[in-house]
Amino acid sequence: MNETMRAGIGTSNLDDASLAGRQAAERALGHISGRRPDLMIVYSSVRYDLPAMLAGIRDVAGDVPLVGATSCGQMHDGDVTPPGEGLAVLALVGGYRFGVSHVSNVSADPQAAGRELAHSARRAAAADDMPYHALLVLSDGLIADNQGLLNGVYRITGFAVPVVGGAAGDDRRLLGTSVFCGDEVLRDAAVAVWIGAPRRISVACAGGWTPEGLPLMVTSVDGPVVREIDGRSGAAVYRENLGPDGPGGLNAAHLGLIEPDGSLLVRAAFIGSDGELHTFTPLPEYSAVRIVRSRPDDLLDVDSDAVASVLNGFEASVVLAFSCVARLDVLGPRGPEEAQRLQKAAGGIPTFGFYTYGEFARTTSVAGYHNATMAVVAL
Amino acid sequence: MNPVSTTRAEASHLSEEVERLRLSLAKAEAAASDAFRDTARLIRLLTAVGTPSPPEGLLARTLTVLSEVYSADVTCLAELVGDRLIVTASCGLPEDDPAGSGGWVIGPTARQALNRGQPLARSVSDSDEVPPSLRGIGVRFAAWIPVTLDPGAGGELLILFRRRPEPFKQGDLRILSSVGYRMTSAFEAAERAAAIDRLAKTGHELARHLDMPRLLEEAVSLLRTLTGGDRAWIVTLSNGMAHLGVYAGLPDESMPSWPRRIDALPAWGAARHGEPYRWQTTGPLGALPQTGLCAPVMAEGEAIALLCASGTRPRLLGKATTEVVTVLANHLAVAMRNGDLYRALARSERKLRQRATHDPLTGLANRVLARQSIEDALARQPRMGAVGLLFCDLDNFKSINDRLGHEVGDELIQKVARRLRECVRPDDVLARFGGDEFVLVVDGARSLGDIMEMGRRIQAALVQPFHLRGDRVQMTASIGGVLGMPGQATPSELLRDADAAMYAAKGKGPGRVEVFDAAASHRSLSRLDLLSDMPRALQNGELSLEFQPIHALASGRAVGLEALLRWNHPRQGSIPPDVFIPLAEETEAIVPIGEWVLEQACRQAVRWRRLPGREDLAIWVNVSPVQLAHPDLVKTALDTIAGAGLQPGDVWLEVTEHSSLTEECSEPFARLRDAGVHVALDDFGMSYSSLSYLRRFPVECLKIDRSFVSGLAESETDRGIVRAILAIAASLELDVIAEGIETDVHRDVLLELGCLRGQGYLLSRPLPPDAVTELLRATGPAEGGGGRRSPVRRRGAHSRLTPR
Numbered sequence A: 001m002n003e004t005m006r007a008g009i010g011t012s013n014l015d016d017a018s019l020a021g022r023q024a025a026e027r028a029l030g031h032i033s034g035r036r037p038d039l040m041i042v043y044s045s046v047r048y049d050l051p052a053m054l055a056g057i058r059d060v061a062g063d064v065p066l067v068g069a070t071s072c073g074q075m076h077d078g079d080v081t082p083p084g085e086g087l088a089v090l091a092l093v094g095g096y097r098f099g100v101s102h103v104s105n106v107s108a109d110p111q112a113a114g115r116e117l118a119h120s121a122r123r124a125a126a127a128d129d130m131p132y133h134a135l136l137v138l139s140d141g142l143i144a145d146n147q148g149l150l151n152g153v154y155r156i157t158g159f160a161v162p163v164v165g166g167a168a169g170d171d172r173r174l175l176g177t178s179v180f181c182g183d184e185v186l187r188d189a190a191v192a193v194w195i196g197a198p199r200r201i202s203v204a205c206a207g208g209w210t211p212e213g214l215p216l217m218v219t220s221v222d223g224p225v226v227r228e229i230d231g232r233s234g235a236a237v238y239r240e241n242l243g244p245d246g247p248g249g250l251n252a253a254h255l256g257l258i259e260p261d262g263s264l265l266v267r268a269a270f271i272g273s274d275g276e277l278h279t280f281t282p283l284p285e286y287s288a289v290r291i292v293r294s295r296p297d298d299l300l301d302v303d304s305d306a307v308a309s310v311l312n313g314f315e316a317s318v319v320l321a322f323s324c325v326a327r328l329d330v331l332g333p334r335g336p337e338e339a340q341r342l343q344k345a346a347g348g349i350p351t352f353g354f355y356t357y358g359e360f361a362r363t364t365s366v367a368g369y370h371n372a373t374m375a376v377v378a379l
Numbered sequence B: 001m002n003p004v005s006t007t008r009a010e011a012s013h014l015s016e017e018v019e020r021l022r023l024s025l026a027k028a029e030a031a032a033s034d035a036f037r038d039t040a041r042l043i044r045l046l047t048a049v050g051t052p053s054p055p056e057g058l059l060a061r062t063l064t065v066l067s068e069v070y071s072a073d074v075t076c077l078a079e080l081v082g083d084r085l086i087v088t089a090s091c092g093l094p095e096d097d098p099a100g101s102g103g104w105v106i107g108p109t110a111r112q113a114l115n116r117g118q119p120l121a122r123s124v125s126d127s128d129e130v131p132p133s134l135r136g137i138g139v140r141f142a143a144w145i146p147v148t149l150d151p152g153a154g155g156e157l158l159i160l161f162r163r164r165p166e167p168f169k170q171g172d173l174r175i176l177s178s179v180g181y182r183m184t185s186a187f188e189a190a191e192r193a194a195a196i197d198r199l200a201k202t203g204h205e206l207a208r209h210l211d212m213p214r215l216l217e218e219a220v221s222l223l224r225t226l227t228g229g230d231r232a233w234i235v236t237l238s239n240g241m242a243h244l245g246v247y248a249g250l251p252d253e254s255m256p257s258w259p260r261r262i263d264a265l266p267a268w269g270a271a272r273h274g275e276p277y278r279w280q281t282t283g284p285l286g287a288l289p290q291t292g293l294c295a296p297v298m299a300e301g302e303a304i305a306l307l308c309a310s311g312t313r314p315r316l317l318g319k320a321t322t323e324v325v326t327v328l329a330n331h332l333a334v335a336m337r338n339g340d341l342y343r344a345l346a347r348s349e350r351k352l353r354q355r356a357t358h359d360p361l362t363g364l365a366n367r368v369l370a371r372q373s374i375e376d377a378l379a380r381q382p383r384m385g386a387v388g389l390l391f392c393d394l395d396n397f398k399s400i401n402d403r404l405g406h407e408v409g410d411e412l413i414q415k416v417a418r419r420l421r422e423c424v425r426p427d428d429v430l431a432r433f434g435g436d437e438f439v440l441v442v443d444g445a446r447s448l449g450d451i452m453e454m455g456r457r458i459q460a461a462l463v464q465p466f467h468l469r470g471d472r473v474q475m476t477a478s479i480g481g482v483l484g485m486p487g488q489a490t491p492s493e494l495l496r497d498a499d500a501a502m503y504a505a506k507g508k509g510p511g512r513v514e515v516f517d518a519a520a521s522h523r524s525l526s527r528l529d530l531l532s533d534m535p536r537a538l539q540n541g542e543l544s545l546e547f548q549p550i551h552a553l554a555s556g557r558a559v560g561l562e563a564l565l566r567w568n569h570p571r572q573g574s575i576p577p578d579v580f581i582p583l584a585e586e587t588e589a590i591v592p593i594g595e596w597v598l599e600q601a602c603r604q605a606v607r608w609r610r611l612p613g614r615e616d617l618a619i620w621v622n623v624s625p626v627q628l629a630h631p632d633l634v635k636t637a638l639d640t641i642a643g644a645g646l647q648p649g650d651v652w653l654e655v656t657e658h659s660s661l662t663e664e665c666s667e668p669f670a671r672l673r674d675a676g677v678h679v680a681l682d683d684f685g686m687s688y689s690s691l692s693y694l695r696r697f698p699v700e701c702l703k704i705d706r707s708f709v710s711g712l713a714e715s716e717t718d719r720g721i722v723r724a725i726l727a728i729a730a731s732l733e734l735d736v737i738a739e740g741i742e743t744d745v746h747r748d749v750l751l752e753l754g755c756l757r758g759q760g761y762l763l764s765r766p767l768p769p770d771a772v773t774e775l776l777r778a779t780g781p782a783e784g785g786g787g788r789r790s791p792v793r794r795r796g797a798h799s800r801l802t803p804r
Helices: A017-031 A048-059 A110-125 A148-159 A234-240 A249-253 A296-311 A325-346 B003-050 B055-068 B110-118 B170-207 B212-228 B319-357 B369-379 B397-404 B408-425 B446-460 B491-509 B518-522 B527-537 B577-587 B590-609 B633-644 B663-675 B690-696 B707-711 B716-732 B746-755 B769-779
Strands: A005-010 A039-044 A066-070 A074-077 A079-081 A087-092 A097-103 A132-140 A163-168 A180-181 A185-186 A188-199 A204-208 A212-221 A227-228 A253-258 A263-265 A269-271 A275-279 A288-293 A319-324 A351-356 A359-362 A376-379 B072-081 B084-091 B120-123 B141-146 B154-160 B232-238 B239-250 B277-281 B291-300 B301-310 B387-394 B428-432 B436-443 B466-468 B471-473 B477-484 B513-516 B543-551 B560-569 B573-575 B618-622 B651-656 B679-684 B701-704 B733-739
Touching: A005 A074, A017 A039, A017 A048, A017 A087, A039 A048, A039 A351, A048 B239, A066 A097, A066 A132, A066 A188, A074 A087, A074 A325, A079 A325, A079 B577, A079 B690, A087 A212, A087 A351, A097 A110, A097 A180, A097 A212, A097 B663, A110 A148, A110 A188, A110 B543, A110 B716, A132 A148, A148 A163, A148 A288, A148 A359, A163 A319, A163 A351, A163 A376, A180 A188, A180 B518, A180 B746, A188 B491, A204 A296, A204 A359, A212 A234, A212 B003, A234 A269, A234 B291, A253 A376, A253 B003, A263 A288, A263 B319, A288 B003, A288 B428, A296 A319, A296 A376, A319 A325, A325 A351, A359 A376, A359 B408, A376 B436, B003 B055, B055 B072, B055 B491, B055 B701, B072 B518, B084 B154, B084 B369, B110 B141, B110 B154, B141 B170, B170 B212, B170 B319, B212 B232, B212 B319, B212 B477, B239 B408, B291 B319, B319 B369, B369 B387, B369 B428, B369 B436, B369 B491, B387 B446, B387 B491, B397 B408, B397 B471, B408 B428, B408 B436, B408 B446, B408 B466, B436 B446, B446 B477, B446 B513, B477 B491, B491 B513, B491 B527, B491 B577, B543 B590, B543 B769, B560 B577, B560 B590, B560 B769, B573 B577, B577 B590, B590 B618, B590 B633, B590 B651, B590 B769, B618 B679, B633 B663, B651 B663, B663 B679, B701 B716, B707 B716, B707 B746, B716 B733, B716 B746
Parallel strands: A039 A066, A132 A163, A319 A351, B477 B513, B560 B618, B618 B651, B651 B679, B679 B701, B701 B733
Antiparallel strands: A005 A087, A039 A087, A066 A180, A074 A079, A074 A351, A097 A188, A132 A188, A163 A359, A180 A185, A204 A376, A212 A227, A212 A288, A227 A275, A253 A263, A253 A288, A269 A275, A319 A376, B072 B084, B072 B154, B120 B141, B141 B154, B232 B239, B232 B301, B277 B291, B291 B301, B387 B436, B387 B477, B428 B436, B466 B471, B543 B560, B560 B573
16 A cells, blocks of 8 residues: 555536546546546536536446535636536545445434444445545535534544545535535535545645624524624624625625634625525524635635645645635636645645535534635645 | 924824724734633533533533534543543544543543542643543643532543643633533433433333233333443342343343342342442453442332343432432333233133133033134135034933933043043134033034044044043044035034034934035934924824833743834934934923823723733833923823723833932822832933932832843943842832843843843834734733732833833
């Protein structure tokens, strides 16, 4: 198992789902000399006939372990495929051991689903003899309680096994996201890959958000709706605190949960069509928050730091990134710069990622589901 | 001052002021942020603890929030078991982490925290204070917060491990201590509520298990769940002994052997007073110490069982567990009492059912159950086969019953039942249908051949003689069998046809089997049919008389004639007397028939007495006990005799030794005797109380039963009996007639013994009247006179009404 892992990335923008899948898979396999991959990761626009797309990939790659998610665009080797355009495939072979699992009907009991997901993945990997472990999780991005899913995962992994991943997107449509497992396209579901590794795996999470104004207390929450802040309408308080950038800058202003160490756990927030303040992930009631804002440069600066921390001097084979689509929104026309910065920080190591509706990066404590961040891991 | 420089200075000053204000603002915001964070942290913790939920959910939620708000990589609850801390709940440790099974040896700081009852925190840096699975991955700080509420439940700690280089502060410890107590308190309350809730929901369901093993199994399962013990068992107590009822959980070699004396149980001292008993053992080296709880199940102030649970969790010794187990014990007491009552009721019902459906003498099914079995069998699918029915009637049982008494008769019935039971298949239903009648229901019979075979097996089972209080009795049965198809036959039809087949068998002689197919059944008449035809037989002219002469043995001449009744049924032909006489008695048709027989016999006697030398010819007529019970018998009989032109002294009335020949019957006999009619006792010697009849009835003649006569040649016993009868008769001056003389030897021996008269096939079969006339003419005048007393007798010869 001293073999170095090889990673091959392939993309396609062809309109035909099957052909696009085939093309991306062929390109990815080309980079690993056509070897049978140990794992394939697929990120795709929802514009495709997804089963046909997966079938196209499997026509080329065969019946190999495959996971993936719909996205809001992909990043690969410094390039960006914008939301709504194409798909990207990563093929990995050698060096690591992978075990794939999936769970459905996650909303009914996210914790139980998370527990089952991690448990099955670990069993599938049969990698107890490997010295280090990590878990890659991809989930339906419109599940209300991805933190609950992570809590369940945590019961199996414990704090010593890092968890990383992202919540699926749907090209910003907010209509329906999916995850992939084998040839299945699943909703209200999650897939996981237990990773048995020859070396320690580090996960990092970069924010780049700056708090503004005084702390606020969330006093009433109803799932993803923040009904009250400081005992008043959550939406009203949010608007008041947006400051001179006003509603026009909604995408650039979110809520930061104040962590014990004073850091902020960013939760993407927006005023919904119902006029209420929404978050993708429910906020804990009676949590202390601050309005956080970001400027493009702030976001881009922290990305490099995150990559540097996970590489930490080891010759990785690939850097996986999960960046919130909210960041792409903040960056605006400078969107492609994030992928470039990422690649620059990774040097010659391939980079592969997608734009998400949320990021899994459990580093300290159980709180590991983020918004508006970029989570990275190096394999 | 240069305005420009002034302006610059002001600007610089303002700039510094702005910067200062900015810094102040940042500080103020940071302070506010800290204040909010601390407040939010506390509120979140209290909310987590305060939200009602199941116990496990509450712990998981609170530990998760603790992990979040204190940046703890691992938060856990651990119990002190012996010298080891065992994790009972955690956030951050995998479920299968060894810290939850074997734990780790408690470190000095944790022990100090427990001993002092104070929260402590320190830098740990991968020391022994950290569970093995957390060593080597950079845990830097830990906090131990004692949370034990119940002093009896051992030590329990809330422990937080943190990798981040930030020690736990004193303020944190105060909050953690408060939250820790609240959490365990809420957990115990939730656990107790859940246990009570479960007991409330399921405890009463114990009562649905009415049989003890299932009740105890359910209870022990509940006990183990409620206590969280590794093992649970229930000991039942009775008669000073303790028995292991049921057992659940891990095997334990240290479990004592059962049963044991109650007073040898460590728990007995407390249990006898209704108190729970708790214990703690150190166990073998290297093993975790065991704690245990034992609660008595009380019924009417007595301990009837013990609920016991043990394991490594000190919580077993807690108040909450004791309370819950006590409630369970109360439920179990009620359920056990219910079970007792139910079993008593069920026993009574079984007895009642048994009585209603079984014959008390033999234990076999009775008539009701037999009929039900036939109905059930006929209600099944035809593809299951036909239903066979065998009707068995013991031959000559009545005479055995009369001869040896009812008790012996009952014993014989029991022995016959045992033999029959042994020869039938387990699924067949054997029933005692009446006195000496048995019915066998054969479900799934294939053919009449099967039924015939079954009948033969029954016959074979009876071949060996029965030993009854010193007597050897040979028994046979007449068996009739039929086959009925489900959906076609009815129980009544089957019973009727089998009964008819049985009588057909009986008509062919004892020990025969007859099976009827549908056509034969159709042709045959059941006893029920005979019963309904019997009363009309007389008026339909179906009855007739034959006469068997009574001979003087020395000369061979006829001295009297015994009238014998015959029934020629229009469809059935000749019906055996054994069959129709009981039916006539049953319907009391015997009364008019008896009168008719006496009248016919007397008229015939008058005719014969007109023959030369036959003027003394006596006529013998049998009388049934049913007739004797009739108030008009004496008058009618005397009128009939006179009406025919005979003197009372010309007539002998014969009565059979019979169980129904009661004391009341002696009165009409006495009156007849006083009027001059002679009385004879038939079948003498067959009854166990033969001699008592001689005392009770005005008997003048004994007829020796044919069974003794038939054994005269070879049986010294029979010869002795005949000799004794003759001696008795001589001493009482009674006449004697031997019946059933079939050989010259019989006659010679009887003559040798001193018996002067007799009847039997050797001398003459029963004959129609004309043939008798011929016989009388051919043999000339009666020697010595049939109706007159012989020299040794006071009383004369006779005939019988009921045919033989």
